[in-house]
Structures are given as structure tokens and as C-alpha cells.
Amino acid sequence: MLLTQQALNRFQETTDPEWYWKFRLLQSEILIFQGKTPEASKLLQASPSILPDKPDIQARLLLDQGFAQSSVSHFSEAKSLFDQSLQQAESHHLWPLVAEIKLRRGAALDRLGDATGSESDFRDALQLARRLNDSYLEAAALGNLAVWEMNRGRYDEAVSSFSQVMALSGQLQSKSFAARNFNNLGYCYLQLGQPEKAAPLFDQAQQLAKQTGVLRDQQIGLGRMGDWCESHDDYTTALSYYQRALEAARGAQDAYWTAKWLYQSASALISMGDLGQAEECNGRALKLETQIGSPVERLFPRLNGARIDNARERFEQAQNAYRTVIDPASKLNGVQDAGLLLEARDGLAKLLAQMHKYREAEGEFQRALAFANLRRAELQGDQYRITYFASLIHLYQDYVDFLVAQHRDADALRVVESSRARVLAERLGEPGPLAVDPARYDYRRLARNSRTTLLSYWLAPKRSFLWVVTPEHVATFQLPPQPEIEKLVAAYDGAIEGLRDPTREGSEAGQKLYETLLAPASPFVRPGSKVTIVPDGALHNLNFESLPVAGTQPHYWIEDAAVFIVPSLDLAYRHSFLRSTQAHGGSGPELAESLLVFGDPAPPKEANYPKLPNATSEISDIQQQFRQAVMITGAAADPRAYAASKPQRFAMIHFAAHAEANRENPLDSAIILSPQGDSYKLYAREVVSLPIRANLVTISACRSAGGRSYAGEGLVGFAWAFLQAGANNVVAGLWEVDDRSTAELMKTMYSELRSGKTPQQSLRAAKLALLHSGGAYRKPYYWAPFQLITDSLIQ
Secondary structure (H helix, E strand, C coil): CHHHHHHHHHCCCCCCHHHHHHHHHHHHHHHHHCCCHHHHHHHCCCCCCCCCCCHHHHHHHHHHHHHHHHHCCCHHHHHHHHHHHHHHHHHCCCHHHHHHHHHHHHHHHHHCCCHHHHHHHHHHHHHHHHHHCCHHHHHHHHHHHHHHHHHCCCHHHHHHHHHHHHHHHHHHCCHHHHHHHHHHHHHHHHHCCCHHHHHHHHHHHHHHHHHHCCHHHHHHHHHHHHHHHHHCCCHHHHHHHHHHHHHHHHHCCCHHHHHHHHHHHHHHHHHHCCHHHHHHHHHHHHHHHHHHCCCCCCHHHHHHHHHHHHHCCCHHHHHHHHHHHHHHHHHCCCCCCHHHHHHHHHHHHHHHHHCCCHHHHHHHHHHHHHHHHHHHHHCCCHHHHHHHHHHCHHHHHHHHHHHHHCCCHHHHHHHHHHCCCHHHHHHCCCCCCCCCCCCCCCHHHHHHHHCEEEEEEECCCCCEEEEEECCCCEEEEEECCHHHHHHHHHHHHHHHHCCCCHHHHCCHHHHHHHHHHHHHHHHHCCCCEEEEEECCHHHHHCCHHHCEECCCCCEEHHHCEEEEECCCHHHHHHHHHHHHHCCCHHHCHHHCCCEEEEEEECCCCCCCCCCCCCHHHHHHHHHHHCCCCEEEEECCCCHHHHHHCCHHHCCEEEEECEEECCCCCHHHCEEEEEEECCEEEEEHHHHHCCCCCCCEEEEECCCCCCCEEECCCEEECHHHHHHHHCCCEEEEECCCCCHHHHHHHHHHHHHHHHCCCCHHHHHHHHHHHHHCCCHHHHCHHHHCCEEEEECCCCC
């Protein structure tokens, strides 16, 4: 700014008007970026008599005037000025300026709801930038296209585009440009249900914005942190961020962002129960949005209005208000925020249920779920589909509560199961409708044909449920809220990993979990019978077999039941009946004796993964029982060797190595193998990409079952990856395992397999052998870390 002022002092308008106006326009652009649009507008006032007769200066003046109008949200006026500027620039072949104008006009068109026009302008600008070999314009055009994708709700594509922009713009060393990209990329991750990736990006954007002093970047960063807090139900902190962002937006006289932070503040206030202040903020937001004219943004304060009317029990007004959001949002070409339509439909559905309009309520629930599934299906990449769907699980929770309240327990169970393992089911060939089909599967038939009792768990914030399915009945039991169950699971996990013996020493958490989770089902479970469990949430980290059963002879539940873990009853239903009618997976005779063993790798020097002392004996014991096994050990057991071994040939695959669970990106969980150059990790995402037909995959390693549990998909990690790749059954660990006891357990399990028992029978026999061996190994820490996860109940 100082340099431009010095230049203006040097080049006077009367003596050197061309250079004077060039620096005057540059100074106006700096002022606009700094949020000082009124000062910039004064500089941009000029009469034709004093303006140099230079097409580039005249066109740029119109461009900057349009930029000033756009910065205060006068988008229609800005478009008119951009049109005039573009006509001038094109007629004089000022191609770099044409690219700039197209970028500015495209942004204005986007705000006005002209998706086609804005995309066309951005692509034209990108083509020009590349033709001119202008890296800055190219990065700006790619960035605008990424924002366009973000505004259409195509968040996964936008993430990829923003990543390209950041790689290209690194050489530009523009802190403001980087701040905008960090904010936008973080927002995309937030919408994809990955807040842990969003927070550090928002923080980086804030730091850069403080360094540059660009007010617009600062207020957007503050507001995005508010979005992050609201996604974590921290409404008080969210409101604080929104208010700071609102103050900054007002200081910049930016009506668009002022309105946005007003209605976001109102949203937080509604959640906090402060309806009076919420109504005031929302009214101001609606007034501004009406003036701005964005066809999408004006719907957000209307949604807030519907929520306020609902909270004040003005039900008829609330119903009408929800419909004034849903009807236009459904007709828009590319809804900018799918959450808008989903929240409106969900809110209307719950309201209609309150008004006893049950048929209409169910229709809205169905439409909300169909739209959520459609949006998820459009995403590219398993990870995005999983996290996005997890962020929308409240839609299913609301519908399940509605159905249970209507005493439609079987329908509620079908809705629950339709939400589970969607990505896994799709990869395994399960078509699945976009809407929920209440008559899709008869789970009683599955219980009858598989001779198992089915236990399906559903954890939710207000109340949880257990469904018990037998060949004759479907029974529903209400359980405590999710947070209460999570605390019990964490306490019991701590007791087990602390080497406690709950049947002898007692465990309040273990006893409470048994009473909560299993006691309701006990009348339906005969001693020694088979039980199939579909866990949910924190229950994926619990080995139900390890729960203590009180009485005259305290014992662990494993002695009462043979337990199967399945990701979903829908998946088990389809695959169980498929296997009952035809050969499937690794069950064909050509694979019956084949075993691939990976293990005892050479420790990587740069990582803390020491050699496993008992891996050699574990592998040796397995080799003695399967003499035709293919053994890949030592330095040869590197990540590349897995694909090279052609694992699709084998009926069984065994890994004896360290494993590393990745909570942030579960598909980046890895089995630690021998180093090959810089690589020593076999990633879960690589496992998914290589189809196999194994009847059993065993990952004899710590925490190898999964890196993280996602609502709607379950525990995602190695077990999930091998099931996706085509394995029928996966044995994997829930917690840190003891190397010596694991070798004993695996020896017994493979001996049982060799004798003709199923994987589930073999693993249970091995666990019971350790439990009854006496000494330390009777503690669950030693025999209970491994679980068998299957996609079929026909073994």
C-alpha cells in the first residue's frame, strides 16, 4: 500500500496520467482486498474527460468498479460492469485482462445462482491462462472451479481440485491465496464428515490471514471455526466465532458474509434455546438475503425460521416454513448445500409426527434417506462415502425413533440394517435400493436357516436399542443412551488391558454391560447355541464373549454361546443364502488345501517395530500342520511380495507381524512388513484393491480389526478391507496382544481347522483352550483379543 501511494505521488494525473491511473487502480484493488471498499470506491470515481484514452485502463476501471460492487454483495450491478469491461477487453484483444474479468464475473454469477454461466467463465479463464502460460491466473481459475464444485456440494471433487491448486500455487507465495484455499479445503472436509482434517486447515488459514491483514480471509476463517464447533455440538463456542466473523464482515461492508454469519449465529442460538435472540438475528439475515438475491442463501434463514416456529409450538407456521425451503431447494439446479434440504426434510418429518400426521411424516423420512443415499453414492472414494454417511446417521436415528414409537419394531430393524455397511455391501455386489424397503429381508428366516439367534444393536444419543431375532420372534429392548454405554465399554476395556480377571476379581463395568447388552436376550439364547451379533459404535471395541456372567458359578459368556460378528444382517442375509445354493469364495475344492503365510518380517530400522520373539514358532507350528503352505518370511516378506504371491489362489491367508491402526484415515492402517526401499507397510487401501477368494484371513497382530468405527459402516480397517477384497471370514485383534499367548492360540486354531472345523468353531476352541489352561492365560487379555468377523452365517 505504501509503495502504491509513493508511486501516485511521483506520477501526477496531469503530467503522466497513464501511470497515475495504473497505480490508482492498483491501490483500489488493495483496499478492496483489505475490506476498505468505500475508500476504494472513491478512487474508482472518474469522468471520461480525465481518464486516459487507453483501452486497458478503461477496461480495468470497469473491472475494478465491478469488483467493488461485488465485494459489498451488489452482484447484479457487478455483473453489468463486468459485462462492459469484458466487451472492451475482448474488442482490443487484452487476453490477460479478459481472463481476470471472467474470473470476477464467474464468481458474481455463482452468487446469483447461475451455475452454468459461472462454470463457463471459469473454464474460459483457465483455458486463457494456460494459453498465456500465466501460472497465477491458472491457479486462480482452478481455485474458482474448485469453489464452484464446493458450492454444488461436490465436496470430494473439490478436495481433489483444491489439492491441485495448492500444489500449483505454492510457487506464487501468496499468503492470502493460500488462506482462502485452506479455508475452502477445510470446509469441504467438514461437509464430508472429516472434522479432524478441517480444524488444522482452518487454523493455518487464520494464521495467514492475521499476517496479511486481509479482513475477508480473517472473517471467513473465524466463521469456519464456528462451523467446526457447531458440528461438535459446542454451540456456545460456535456462537463466539460467528459473532467475531460477523463483526469483521460488517467492518468490510460485505453483505453476503454478514448475512451468512447472522443466520449461522441464529442457528447456534436456536440450539442453545435462546429463541428471542435467534429470531432477531435471523430476521436481519433474511432481510439482507432478500436484498442480495441469491436463490440458495435466502433459504437458510427460512430454515431457521421453521425451527424457531417449531420450538415455539407454532406447528402450522413451522410446517409452511419448512415447505418454503424444501420446494424451491428441490427444484434448484445443483443444491449448494445438501445439508439444507436434508435438515428441512428431517425437521418437517419430526414435526409431522408431533402433529400425528404419521403417513406424511414417513414420506418425508423416506425422501430424506433417499436423497442422503443418492448424495453418498455420487461421492468418489470409499473413505468419503463412509465419513459423509456417518455424518448423516442422525437421519436414520430420527426415523428409527419414529418407527419404534409407532410400535413398528420389525420395520425399525430393517431401517437400522439398511444403514449398515453400505460401502462394504456395494463392493461385494449388494445392489441395495436408494430408499428404504421395509419388506426387503425376513431376518427370522435368516435366524432359522442359520440356526442362530440374531442380536442387532443400535446406539443413539437419546436412547439405544437391541433387537433379538429368532425363527419365531423379533423382540425389541430399549437400552441406555450411547454416551452411557461408551463409558462402560471404555471402563471394561481398561480392566481387561489392565490384566484383570473379572470372573474372579469382579468388574462393575463388565457386569453392567452383561446386564445391559446380553441379559435381555438370555431367554432367547439356549446354552451352547449360536449367536450372531451386529455391533454398533463403541460395541465394535467390545468382545462380547469376555463379558462375565454372574451366578453360583461365575463364568465368561464364551462358555454359553458360539459368537459370530457380522457387519450387517442385510449383508449376512444375502451372502448366507447365496452360499447355501452355490459354491462361493474360497470354498471350492481347488482351494481347499492352500495356505499363504506372511510373517516374521525383518524389522524396519527407522521405526519402532521390534522383532516379534514368538513369530517364528507361530509360523513353524502352522507350517507343520499345512506342509503345502507357501511361506513368505524374513526379508522376503515385504509389501510388494503380497501382490506378487497372487493371494487370490489361496483358501487361507495368515499374517504374523506388527500392525498399525490409523484412526484419522482407517484405510491407511498398515501391516508392518520387511522394508523394500523406503516402504515397509502393506496398507488396508492396497488390500482392498486386490481381489481374493480366501475362506479365512488371519491378522495375528495388535489392533488389527480396525482403526475406527463409523456410524453406518462399522469398524473400518483391516478386517473391513479383507472382507471387501473377498474374504469370507477375518480373524483380527481388538487390542494389544501378547506374542506368546497369541502363538499358542494360533497353533490350536489351525489344528482345529485342519481337523475340519469351521473358522468360527476353531477360533472358539482355541480361546477356550487358553481360558481353561489355568494360570495367567485364563484372563481375557490373553484369549479374547481376537474376533472372527464374517459376511455370512453359512460356514
